[in-house]
Amino acid sequence: MNPPILQLQNVSYTYQGDTPALYHADFSVYGGERVALLGSNGAGKSTLLLLCNGVLAPESGQVLLNGQPVVHKGQSLRQLRQTVGLVFQNPEEQLLGASVRSEISFGPMNLGLPQDQVARAVEDAAAAMNVTRYLDQPPQYLSGGEKKRVTIADILAMESQVILFDEPTASLDPGHTDLLEVTLAQLHEQGLALVVSTHDVSFAWRWATRAVVVTGGQILRDGPIEEIFSDDALLSQAGLHKPELFAVSQLLFPQLPPAQYPRTLEDFTRRLQP
Template structure:
């Protein structure tokens, strides 16, 4: 496993734990959809995985090595695990796009040529090369989202954690993000994507992790989203593919229903 959270309990001052002995495991190259209601703990889990939030108990481990929250350990961890927040304005602060995407690589002490190469590569992967010289305050919301992801990608992380990257985007913006994600997974990047969009999740992810009641249920996405009780407990909407399977009477034949879901989700997943 490239990244794991094992028996993690996490809380904030003066509040009950958001996560309680929660476990999540990520294999290399996984596309994981992190699903759950508002306040369920999705963002807290991402922050724990990235090292931004120290759990009350439990362990975060990268390639089998436990994360310690000292300065050196966190610095090394964040070189390999990058978190992109839901609101791009929380992470964009440079005058123009190139400067913003270059910020992380520059702080790694790389040569100027290497930084330029990484910036060019990241902008190309996210499909925003044409925005290289654009002031960040002149970007659309969708453009700001993709530029923020580009800044994380320029660090060449092993794991990319995305908090609601499609939230607030129109259909064209969602497809732009999907295209960028396909390019990244094509390069072997492990991606965790927190989302409320179960249809997008089903068509994109290999696995799902549902956060409900402080616990995490993880598995193949078709099996997880076929669990009606779990979906209802997490206050999620059933994917249209699942609704169709139920309408066809396949809910009484779970293996058949999962097969239909797999076929339908695969038919909506880009191949490149």
């Protein structure tokens, strides 16, 4: 296995005047991974993502990028934020440009890229996220799903290797969740590592290959997602439940190893056919 792009080693963080939000966390991200961060609200998932992207600096422990310790200032911090992009739960929090074009160009311009290279990066990222027709419109007037795609285009224009998503399925109806999964599949096909924080276990089972369980500011378990959902005691401790499809598969397909359980309703239906 190739070395990780990103590592957190024994990282702790406490918000001012509060109990520790995350402590003694070890976490790594490898190229091309699909990782689900699982845990209830307030478990520490968002804090973990903010530490991964450099929005927060650890009070103890260290963050490593391609094996090198990150100094949370100057070029070291800029390199971390270029390599590891973060999509907030609410896209309004990161849309600052007067137009979609200026919004997407902000990152490449801050990297000091030549103007023609910036323009090319903007066009490529907008096309990848299907927002080209909005380039000259104010992002504030777009729909929620369109805003989300613009924030992802922001990161693609920076040529990031890792994209973090904080609760992207929150408040989405099933149709928009399906569109999100299509977008995630497209990003994965480009070779990007994707880390998604979620409490939607059914989405996690459909999409992820690895799961990290966070509760009470601690990482309880990190491993293949089928092993996570097979551990009843772990799920109970973390306040999680099994995906319905996983639970039914345990009953109907006891001969199968969990890694071969169907991930989608279509796969499940095919398994039932004689």
